[in-house]
Structures are given as C-alpha cells and as structure tokens.
Amino acid sequence: xxxxxxxxxxxxxxxxxxxxxxxxxxxxxxxxxxxxxxxxxxxxxxxxxxxxxxxxxxxxxxxxxxxxxxxxxxxxxxxxxxxxxxxxxxxxxxxxxxxxxxxxxxxxxxxxxxxxxxxxxxxxxxxxxxxxxxxxxxxxxxxxxxxxxxxxxxxxxxxxxxxxxxxxxxxxxxxxxxxxxxxxxxxxxxxxxxxxxxxxxxxxxxxxxxxxxxxxxxxxxxxxxxxxxxxxxxxxxxxxxxxxxxxxxxxxxxxxxxxxxxxxxxxxxxxxxxxxxxxxxxxxxxxxxxxxxxxxxxxxxxxxxxxxxxxxxxxxxxxxxxxxxxxxxxxxxxxxxxxxxxxxxxxxxxxxxxxxxxxxxxxxxxxxxxxxxxxxxxxxxxxxxxxxxxxxxxxxxxxxxxxxxxxxxxxxxxxxxxxxxxxxxxxxxxxxxxxxxxxxxxxxxxxxxxxxxxxxxxxxxxxxxxxxxxxxxxxxxxxxxxxxx
Ligand code: ADP
Ligand code: ZN
Ligand code: MG
Numbered sequence: 001x002x003x004x005x006x007x008x009x010x011x012x013x014x015x016x017x018x019x020x021x022x023x024x025x026x027x028x029x030x031x032x033x034x035x036x037x038x039x040x041x042x043x044x045x046x047x048x049x050x051x052x053x054x055x056x057x058x059x060x061x062x063x064x065x066x067x068x069x070x071x072x073x074x075x076x077x078x079x080x081x082x083x084x085x086x087x088x089x090x091x092x093x094x095x096x097x098x099x100x101x102x103x104x105x106x107x108x109x110x111x112x113x114x115x116x117x118x119x120x121x122x123x124x125x126x127x128x129x130x131x132x133x134x135x136x137x138x139x140x141x142x143x144x145x146x147x148x149x150x151x152x153x154x155x156x157x158x159x160x161x162x163x164x165x166x167x168x169x170x171x172x173x174x175x176x177x178x179x180x181x182x183x184x185x186x187x188x189x190x191x192x193x194x195x196x197x198x199x200x201x202x203x204x205x206x207x208x209x210x211x212x213x214x215x216x217x218x219x220x221x222x223x224x225x226x227x228x229x230x231x232x233x234x235x236x237x238x239x240x241x242x243x244x245x246x247x248x249x250x251x252x253x254x255x256x257x258x259x260x261x262x263x264x265x266x267x268x269x270x271x272x273x274x275x276x277x278x279x280x281x282x283x284x285x286x287x288x289x290x291x292x293x294x295x296x297x298x299x300x301x302x303x304x305x306x307x308x309x310x311x312x313x314x315x316x317x318x319x320x321x322x323x324x325x326x327x328x329x330x331x332x333x334x335x336x337x338x339x340x341x342x343x344x345x346x347x348x349x350x351x352x353x354x355x356x357x358x359x360x361x362x363x364x365x366x367x368x369x370x371x372x373x374x375x376x377x378x379x380x381x382x383x384x385x386x387x388x389x390x391x392x393x394x395x396x397x398x399x400x401x402x403x404x405x406x407x408x409x410x411x412x413x414x415x416x417x418x419x420x421x422x423x424x425x426x427x428x429x430x431x432x433x434x435x436x437x438x439x440x441x442x443x444x445x446x447x448x449x450x451x452x453x454x455x456x457x458x459x460x461x462x463x464x465x466x467x468x469x470x471x472x473x474x475x476x477x478x479x480x481x482x483x484x485x
Pocket of ligand 2: 034
C-alpha cells in the first residue's frame with residue numbers, strides 16, 4: 001500500500017471526499033470512592049495503595065454499586081439530553097490485560113443507562129446538533145507503566161489504584177463531518193461535564209479519553225465508508241491532527257485503488273501519523289454477558305425527576321441568556337468559556353446592572369491578570385462599574401482603585417473612603433481649578449482661541465492633574481469650552 005504509507009493525499013483529492021467521524025469519549029466521574037468498592041479514587045497516591053479485594057479482582061469479592069457514581073452518570077446523561085432508561089443493566093466485557101485483574105470490565109452493553117441524546121456545537125461559524133447514541137457506565141482498568149532503569153533492563157509495572165474508578169462512555173452518532181467539528185464537539189462535551197460538576201475532564205490526568213472513529217466517502221455518496229478507530233489521542237489538538245492525518249491517509253488509500261481496512265490505529269505524536277495496531281475486534285470477541293454479581297439498575301421516575309430539577313444551567317442556555325444582554329458574540333463566547341467566569345460575570349452584573357461595562361472590565365482588566373478572579377469578589381467589580389456609571393468615580397480613578405483592590409484585597413468603597421477619592425463633578429469646585437489652569441497656561445489658551453481647538457485635550461489634562469485625577473473629565477470638557485468661548 002505504497003500511497004498509504006505517508007498518508008499524503010493532495011488537497012484536490014481530499015476535497016473530493018467527505019469525512020465521517022464518530023467519537024467515543026470516556027469521562028472519569030469525580031466521586032470520592034470507586035464505582036464498586038469504597039476505595040478512594042484520588043490521583044497520585046503511592047502505587048497499589050488504594051486497593052481492596054473488589055478492585056484487585058480477587059476471587060469471591062462482590063461489587064456494590066456506588067450510588068453517587070450512578071447519580072453523576074445520570075446527570076451527565078441528562079446534560080447530553082439523553083433519555084435515561086428506567087431499567088438498564090451491567091455486562092461483563094471479557095478480555096485479558098495485565099492491568100485488568102478480574103479478566104473482564106464491568107460495563108453496559110445491550111441495555112445502557114441512557115440513549116438518544118444530542119450536543120449542539122458551533123463549528124466554522126455554523127450551529128450543528130450532533131447525535132449522542134448512548135451514555136453508559138463502566139469501571140476503569142489499572143495502569144500499566146512501561147519503564148526501565150536501564151535500557152537493557154526494562155520493566156512494565158502495574159498500578160491498580162485506578163482500577164475500579166467510575167467512568168462513563170459517551171458514544172456519538174457518526175454525525176461529525178470534519179476534524180474541526182470533532183474538536184468543537186470535544187470542547188463542548190468537556191465544558192458541559194464541567195458545568196454539571198461530574199468531572200474536571202483534565203486530560204493530563206486521564207479524566208477524559210477519546211477514541212475517534214473515522215471514514216471517508218466520495219461527496220454525494222449515501223453509504224458510509226469503512227471506518228478506522230484511532231486511539232491514543234492525548235489532547236483535543238492531537239485528536240484534530242490525528243483526524244486530519246487519518247482522513248488524508250484514507251483518501252490516499254482509496255485514490256490509489258486500495259481498500260480501507262477496518263482496524264484500530266494509534267496516533268503517534270512524534271511522527272504525526274496513525275499506525276495500525278490490530279484489526280478491529282468484534283463485540284463477540286468480548287463475550288459480553290449480563291453481570292451476575294450486580295442486580296439490574298432501576299432508576300425511579302421520582303429520583304430522576306429530582307436529579308433533573310437540580311441540574312444547573314448548561315453552557316448552551318447560558319450563552320442564550322448572555323446573548324440577550326446586548327453583548328457581542330465574542331463577549332458571550334469569552335464569558336461562557338468556563339463555568340466560573342460565567343458565574344463571576346453574572347454576580348458582577350447583578351450589582352452593576354451594566355452588562356457591557358461588566359463584560360469589558362472582566363475581559364480587559366481581570367482576564368489580563370493571573371489571579372484577579374481569586375483576589376477580587378465579583379460584587380466588587382460590579383460596584384466599581386456602577387460607581388463609574390453613576391459618575392462617582394472616573395474611569396481613570398476606577399483603574400487606580402482596581403489596582404489597589406488587587407494589591408490589598410480591600411473593597412472599592414473602603415479604598416474610596418480611606419483615600420478621599422471622590423470624583424469632583426461640582427461645578428463650583430471644578431470652575432475654581434479650571435480658572436487656575438487657564439491662568440497658568442495663557443499660551444495654550446491663545447492657541448485655542450485662534451482656532452487650534454485640539455489643545456483643549458492638553459488643558460483638560462492639566463485640570464485632571466491639578467485635581468489629582470478626581471475631576472469629572474466630561475464636566476471639565478464642557479466647562480472649559482464654555483469658558484474659552
Ligand atoms: P463498532 O461496532 O465498531 O463498535 P459502532 O457502530 O458501535 O461500531 O460505532 C462506534 C463509533 O463509531 C460510534 O461513535 C459511531 O458513531 C462511529 N461510526 C460508526 N460507523 C462509522 C463510520 N462508517 N465512519 C465513522 N464513524 C463511524
Ligand atoms: Zn477497592
Ligand atoms: Mg460499538
């Protein structure tokens with residue numbers, strides 16, 4: 001398969017085809033304990049310390065489902081707009097691997113927890129709804145660590161701390177049509193999981209793992225092509241790169257008259273290529289059968305209703321809500337990038353009553369500093385914006401106060417009071433300063449009167465200086481113009 005080796009197809013060749021992508025995403029639920037035993041789930045404990053007979057897979061040990069894990073799985077499923085089945089069951093997925101001491105994974109197969117959901121994404125400027133086939137629960141395997149002290153003396157270590165960590169698998173329909181759509185789907189999925197609080201989805205800690213199924217077909221064809229499954233995608237960026245490579249590779253195979261093999265491939269970060277690992281195993285290879293050690297899962301309408309009621313607002317709803325506040329698309333996008341920023345904005349906005357001003361302050365001032373969000377309460381930002389709008393302080397003063405808020409953690413009101421920082425809008429007081437400035441700058445006054453009106457800026461600056469920044473610049477401008485005729 002000479003042309004497939006490099007996976008290089010010309011842009012013209014690639015343009016003849018349409019990629020079809022479906023993603024299988026594993027999300028680790030952030031319960032304190034494992035899915036079928038009481039062992040802690042914490043990351044970074046010494047190897048093989050968070051284990052017990054159940055998660056070590058010792059004979060005779062019996063699993064007991066963690067109710068909290070089930071609840072989180074339901075929350076995740078609802079967040080993906082799935083139908084949660086009132087009856088589902090666990091199934092054994094049998095395979096051998098050194099880090100899987102039971103010899104099987106407890107998963108769900110023919111009767112999953114939830115089905116038929118969707119996730120809305122925005123890619124290349126267009127909104128699109130991606131179908132979600134199913135959300136099911138399963139336990140994680142342990143970890144094999146391939147390492148060696150010397151080149152000649154390599155070892156593989158097995159750490160079973162992760163064994164039994166609760167996972168959900170979210171399977172998408174083959175609805176994605178580009179690597180960019182896949183990237184956006186992953187980003188939105190992660191954001192949604194973070195919003196519902198079931199997982200941080202930190203990929204570096206393995207809390208989100210993704211396998212990408214991809215095929216290509218000639219544009220206009222109605223049947224899907226043969227898919228390959230790409231594993232080992234350690235970041236969304238790599239997932240996108242791997243998909244681009246794999247799409248080009250498949251196009252090259254087809255263009256050279258070859259056939260795409262149904263197989264599992266691995267993405268190699270250093271070469272940027274995908275390489276074949278094994279021909280795709282089939283479901284029957286896993287010898288799935290109902291898990292005999294666990295009763296079927298029943299989710300009552302009553303419990304489901306309570307979980308549904310307690311669901312937080314999701315990113316999509318937040319975006320729509322913020323979009324109604326006369327904010328730009330860009331502002332909405334930035335302010336809904338994480339749940340904490342959205343919450344921060346909402347709290348600040350409640351106090352300021354000025355979405356635009358609040359958005360501006362958060363995006364241009366707070367986001368420019370590494371820890372402003374931790375140091376300053378949202379209410380304080382809201383107060384600052386309100387005081388500007390009420391002309392109690394000028395924009396310039398607000399910036400000084402803001403710097404002091406960062407440095408001292410004090411509230412805007414405290415800083416204003418202790419430093420006597422009030423904007424001078426009182427005409428009498430301002431006129432006094434303006435008269436002083438006019439008297440001291442006769443040259444500029446002459447220039448202004450002879451038509452060079454731009455020197456007004458200089459004169460306003462002088463008034464601001466004399467007033468130590470406390471004069472209301474708009475009022476100064478007006479008064480100056482009136483006085484100079
Ligand atoms: P398998 O039986 O190989 O596990 P599934 O039908 O269960 O395949 O689908 C697994 C994933 O592959 C899903 O995310 C699905 O959307 C995706 N998928 C299925 N067929 C294709 C295809 N022809 N091209 C790309 N992705 C596909
Ligand atoms: Zn255990
Ligand atoms: Mg499948």
